[in-house]
Amino acid sequence: MKNKVLLMIADGLGDRPCEELGWKTPLEAARKENLDRIASWGSSGIMDLWQCGTPVGTDLGHMILFGYGLPDYPGRGPIEAFGEGLELQPGDIALRANFATCRDGLVADRRAGRIRQGTRELAAALDGMQVEDVQVLFKEATEHRAVMVLRGPGLSSAVTDADPKKEGLPIRPVRPRDGSPEAERTARILDRVLVRCQEILSQHPLNRKREAAGLLPANAILTRGAGQMPKLEKTVEKYHLKAACVAAESTVLGAARLAGFDIYTDPERMTGNLDTDIDRKVELAVKALADHDFVVLHMKAPDLMGHDGDPRGKVRAIERYDAMAGKVLEEIPKLTGFNLILALAADHSTPCERREHSGDPVPIVVAGKNIRKDQVTEYDEIHGAQGGLNRMTGHMFFQFLMDYLEVVPKEGN
Amino acid sequence: MKNKVLLMIADGLGDRPCEELGWKTPLEAARKENLDRIASWGSSGIMDLWQCGTPVGTDLGHMILFGYGLPDYPGRGPIEAFGEGLELQPGDIALRANFATCRDGLVADRRAGRIRQGTRELAAALDGMQVEDVQVLFKEATEHRAVMVLRGPGLSSAVTDADPKKEGLPIRPVRPRDGSPEAERTARILDRVLVRCQEILSQHPLNRKREAAGLLPANAILTRGAGQMPKLEKTVEKYHLKAACVAAESTVLGAARLAGFDIYTDPERMTGNLDTDIDRKVELAVKALADHDFVVLHMKAPDLMGHDGDPRGKVRAIERYDAMAGKVLEEIPKLTGFNLILALAADHSTPCERREHSGDPVPIVVAGKNIRKDQVTEYDEIHGAQGGLNRMTGHMFFQFLMDYLEVVPKEGN
Numbered sequence: 001m002k003n004k005v006l007l008m009i010a011d012g013l014g015d016r017p018c019e020e021l022g023w024k025t026p027l028e029a030a031r032k033e034n035l036d037r038i039a040s041w042g043s044s045g046i047m048d049l050w051q052c053g054t055p056v057g058t059d060l061g062h063m064i065l066f067g068y069g070l071p072d073y074p075g076r077g078p079i080e081a082f083g084e085g086l087e088l089q090p091g092d093i094a095l096r097a098n099f100a101t102c103r104d105g106l107v108a109d110r111r112a113g114r115i116r117q118g119t120r121e122l123a124a125a126l127d128g129m130q131v132e133d134v135q136v137l138f139k140e141a142t143e144h145r146a147v148m149v150l151r152g153p154g155l156s157s158a159v160t161d162a163d164p165k166k167e168g169l170p171i172r173p174v175r176p177r178d179g180s181p182e183a184e185r186t187a188r189i190l191d192r193v194l195v196r197c198q199e200i201l202s203q204h205p206l207n208r209k210r211e212a213a214g215l216l217p218a219n220a221i222l223t224r225g226a227g228q229m230p231k232l233e234k235t236v237e238k239y240h241l242k243a244a245c246v247a248a249e250s251t252v253l254g255a256a257r258l259a260g261f262d263i264y265t266d267p268e269r270m271t272g273n274l275d276t277d278i279d280r281k282v283e284l285a286v287k288a289l290a291d292h293d294f295v296v297l298h299m300k301a302p303d304l305m306g307h308d309g310d311p312r313g314k315v316r317a318i319e320r321y322d323a324m325a326g327k328v329l330e331e332i333p334k335l336t337g338f339n340l341i342l343a344l345a346a347d348h349s350t351p352c353e354r355r356e357h358s359g360d361p362v363p364i365v366v367a368g369k370n371i372r373k374d375q376v377t378e379y380d381e382i383h384g385a386q387g388g389l390n391r392m393t394g395h396m397f398f399q400f401l402m403d404y405l406e407v408v409p410k411e412g413n
Numbered sequence: 414m415k416n417k418v419l420l421m422i423a424d425g426l427g428d429r430p431c432e433e434l435g436w437k438t439p440l441e442a443a444r445k446e447n448l449d450r451i452a453s454w455g456s457s458g459i460m461d462l463w464q465c466g467t468p469v470g471t472d473l474g475h476m477i478l479f480g481y482g483l484p485d486y487p488g489r490g491p492i493e494a495f496g497e498g499l500e501l502q503p504g505d506i507a508l509r510a511n512f513a514t515c516r517d518g519l520v521a522d523r524r525a526g527r528i529r530q531g532t533r534e535l536a537a538a539l540d541g542m543q544v545e546d547v548q549v550l551f552k553e554a555t556e557h558r559a560v561m562v563l564r565g566p567g568l569s570s571a572v573t574d575a576d577p578k579k580e581g582l583p584i585r586p587v588r589p590r591d592g593s594p595e596a597e598r599t600a601r602i603l604d605r606v607l608v609r610c611q612e613i614l615s616q617h618p619l620n621r622k623r624e625a626a627g628l629l630p631a632n633a634i635l636t637r638g639a640g641q642m643p644k645l646e647k648t649v650e651k652y653h654l655k656a657a658c659v660a661a662e663s664t665v666l667g668a669a670r671l672a673g674f675d676i677y678t679d680p681e682r683m684t685g686n687l688d689t690d691i692d693r694k695v696e697l698a699v700k701a702l703a704d705h706d707f708v709v710l711h712m713k714a715p716d717l718m719g720h721d722g723d724p725r726g727k728v729r730a731i732e733r734y735d736a737m738a739g740k741v742l743e744e745i746p747k748l749t750g751f752n753l754i755l756a757l758a759a760d761h762s763t764p765c766e767r768r769e770h771s772g773d774p775v776p777i778v779v780a781g782k783n784i785r786k787d788q789v790t791e792y793d794e795i796h797g798a799q800g801g802l803n804r805m806t807g808h809m810f811f812q813f814l815m816d817y818l819e820v821v822p823k824e825g826n
Contacts, residue, residue: 388794
């Protein structure tokens with residue numbers, strides 16, 4: 001029978017012993033009978049996403065789980081652009097952008113009073129702009145955030161940020177970061193684009209209304225984090241795969257779109273936080289499994305609690321994740337026509353004590369009728385290290401799952 | 414005391430849980446007290462031949478166990494040629510060949526009536542042919558099979574197959590597969606060689622006799638799978654090693670000859686199947702150990718049962734392999750003058766459920782008086798993962814054995 005894989009990813013799951021939890025990790029301390037059932041059913045291990053001791057970001061961590069490696073990483077800008085639904089082409093320069101308020105040539109508010117409404121219209125007014133032979137794509141993101149893409153020949157991502165990073169300073173002129181003519185050309189064009197943005201935004205009726213209502217106008221754009229889209233084969237093409245991703249968070253969705261995965265999301269009900277609707281998530285995952293061989297089901301909350309340095313909060317987030325795993329287990333008997341392989345992973349560790357990502361390995365499980373079954377019966381960082389998968393890199397883990405889908409060509413004869 | 418290594422290889426041994434065996438793997442389900450004794454005596458682990466999740470062929474799997482890597486793989490043709498005893502030189506083009514029957518310009522039988530007798534004389538009539546500045550080596554293999562080698566300057570393996578793959582079609586003119594002058598030259602010469610083969614074979618007295626007896630004449634040669642022999646240092650030279658291989662299967666013998674190993678085989682008694690004479694195999698292995706430091710003892714049967722999708726057959730094949738291990742254990746007390754290290758490995762997994770090779774790791778053991786002894790007491794895919802060797806690549810495993818033979822130079826000082 002055909003195998004299909006459902007990969008559950010708990011963002012930032014891995015941790016270290018926490019004093020507040022009697023020197024247990026949040027995963028050891030949590031009630032997690034469903035995750036333990038899955039561990040009992042399959043083979044466990046620990047995974048270094050890229051290499052032992054190297055922390056990775058959420059973007060790179062997910063890219064690795066979706067079939068790529070560090071050399072493929074295009075920078076944050078392109079992944080954010082994919083996350084907002086822009087389909088980048090090789091050579092495109094993508095930048096993270098803010099709507100901001102400028103007054104008398106200085107940045108008065110880097111977030112335009114944390115503008116929440118009307119950014120779609122403002123972005124539409126900028127989208128499609130042409131400067132020299134470069135086309136500008138512009139798309140609003142959450143709140144004051146947006147993404148900008150420069151499309152044209154001979155561009156470079158080696159340019160400085162226009163964002164001065166604090167208020168009261170002028171927008172920084174964009175400078176080339178190397179001596180290449182491409183960087184010089186990109187800096188010149190981007191500066192002209194930003195001037196045009198100010199001209200267009202300051203005359204936009206929506207900003208007049210904001211000012212009339214006593215709100216700060218979103219009359220300027222600040223850019224940062226330029227990245228150039230490399231020539232990357234989509235994972236779905238490389239492996240002749242039908243893949244899907246169920247997630248709320250735009251970075252994860254960006255990495256999934258970049259890999260060519262179909263997106264299942266629901267901004268009304270899935271939040272990227274503890275209050276996310278896990279019924280809806282599992283419903284979408286089951287739906288995706290009907291016509292995809294590889295489905296990712298993501299939960300953000302454990303990572304947020306790690307960044308907050310909140311071990312008890314992380315325990316609660318993990319218990320939500322366990323509840324989501326329970327709903328998946330309930331669905332399995334109803335899934336017919338294929339053999340389900342269930343995998344548990346994380347994109348990196350976010351130890352509460354560090355409040356940042358670390359290079360600690362994350363616990364993994366692969367379970368299914370036809371998966372070798374080891375003696376591990378608990379899902380955590382410690383028991384994982386005793387398991388039948390041993391210690392793997394993220395690439396090994398991905399390749400292992402792909403081999404179960406029979407899409408890895410045999411070498412030799 | 415000097416160490417020597419006896420490496421036992423069970424072809425295609427690794428597997429997945431099988432429903433027929435109560436969701437055990439064939440190795441878990443088999444009675445295998447001798448293999449378990451060896452595991453108890455040494456250190457266990459699991460091994461990815463090339464990399465996790467990548468299936469490898471028997472030829473590449475054995476090349477890796479004999480000290481090479483994927484970049485060294487020359488394609489099937491050269492390994493088959495070595496398997497038939499031809500000693501290739503760098504630049505040689507080796508092709509798999511069939512004796513066939515042609516009538517009125519069409520291939521009437523791709524296997525010349527499955528000819529079994531007289532192919533040695535027919536091959537001798539073709540061997541040594543010269544076309545332009547290229548010399549042709551030709552050697553019969555089993556039944557209708559043969560190998561052809563083109564030796565000369567400026568040749569390429571980028572040529573198409575002459576074999577039309579089905580009857581009733583003409584022999585396909587050989588075409589270059591790239592635009593290089595070498596490919597064009599090779600295609601032209603190979604076409605001329607194949608015409609000459611037809612001329613020589615159709616006039617051969619043996620074919621006249623076949624026709625008189627109502628048998629199909631072997632009057633043409635079909636070629637496929639061209640591969641070019643790279644510049645490869647022989648393992649025995651690289652490691653200053655005396656090595657030998659006891660096997661019946663020509664692919665394994667080919668990989669061993671390519672590595673410079675001495676060959677111990679007995680076509681009368683060793684079959685590459687379940688009925689192989691394990692007493693004879695162990696007798697040859699003991700003989701080889703007298704003047705070799707590294708001896709390989711191979712058994713093919715588990716792989717065949719995996720390809721047949723027959724879990725119970727694979728259990729029987731493994732029990733034969735266990736019996737062979739038992740005979741080796743009986744011999745150990747009689748081996749004097751050196752310390753024997755006994756290693757167990759496989760060239761790849763062939764899960765019964767897939768009926769093809771998979772990228773699942775294979776269980777390994779290294780045992781001996783001076784090998785660290787772990788707590789594992791059973792030889793299988795699950796217990797192996799708990800062992801003292803952890804998870805290794807094939808290259809790590811080979812290098813580990815070589816270091817026990819003290820042939821790996823120290824790096825640094």
